[in-house]
Amino acid sequence: MLTAESLTKDYRLGAVSGAAWGRVPLTENCGLGRSAAGWGLWAMLELEGWQTTGRYPSPLTVADFKKLDVWHKAHALALSVDRMRKKIRARDYITLRQQIFTSALSIPANIAEGRRKNSDREFARFLGIAVASASELESHLIFARDGGVISQTDFDSLVSQTILIRKMLYALIKRLSDS
Numbered sequence: 001m002l003t004a005e006s007l008t009k010d011y012r013l014g015a016v017s018g019a020a021w022g023r024v025p026l027t028e029n030c031g032l033g034r035s036a037a038g039w040g041l042w043a044m045l046e047l048e049g050w051q052t053t054g055r056y057p058s059p060l061t062v063a064d065f066k067k068l069d070v071w072h073k074a075h076a077l078a079l080s081v082d083r084m085r086k087k088i089r090a091r092d093y094i095t096l097r098q099q100i101f102t103s104a105l106s107i108p109a110n111i112a113e114g115r116r117k118n119s120d121r122e123f124a125r126f127l128g129i130a131v132a133s134a135s136e137l138e139s140h141l142i143f144a145r146d147g148g149v150i151s152q153t154d155f156d157s158l159v160s161q162t163i164l165i166r167k168m169l170y171a172l173i174k175r176l177s178d179s
Contacts, residue, residue, distance in 0.1 A: 031165070037056070040074045042117075054106075065111055065115035068111060068115065068166060069168070070111060070169060071111045071112060071115075072152060073161065073165050073168065074111060074130070074165050075108045076164060077104060077107065077108075077158070077161045078101075078104040078105050078108055080158060080161065081100055081104035081137070081158060082101060084154050084158065085097045085101050086142075088149055088150070090149070093144075093147075093149055096139070096140065096143070096144060096149065099136075100140045100144065102132075103133045103137040103140060104133075104137050106129070106130070106136075107133045107134055107165060110126045110127070110133065111126070111127065113126055114126025114127055120176045120177075120179060121176075124177060127169050127172055127173050130169055131166055131169045131170065134165055134169065137158075137162050138162050138166075141155055141159055141162070142159075144157075145146070
């Protein structure tokens with residue numbers, strides 16, 4: 001019997017594992033259809049943002065982007081970039097400061113926007129845009145380091161975060177294409 005306790009969420013990918021992953025239909029053979037006995041679980045899933053209109057709650061249909069670990073890491077990177085860019089005072093680099101900040105903000109924004117789309121394909125497209133923004137950020141950071149605009153320490157920290165986020169985005173895109 002599938003119970004609320006047997007459901008586990010993978011918050012890094014916004015997915016569900018276990019029986020709700022799709023191995024056991026929630027409407028058949030487990031006693032948790034939209035009957036009185038199973039209504040509590042369905043209500044819990046819907047309250048948490050799961051789309052339960054079909055036979056299975058899809059593993060990647062949690063619309064709340066804040067449950068994605070990659071979004072949290074991208075948000076933290078944007079905050080770190082904001083702190084770093086405030087240290088850049090030279091008037092010659094006003095455009096670079098803005099470009100660095102814009103590309104950093106674009107990463108979590110595209111994850112959030114894509115999460116609300118209706119299909120995994122659309123979500124993956126927005127994740128691809130986030131990957132491109134991460135590459136753009138890395139390029140700007142390399143220029144800023146080479147131009148002596150930011151310190152090597154700031155560069156190392158920000159680039160390592162950017163690369164980690166890009167790897168996480170690639171993994172999520174792959175997972176979406178496999179489903």
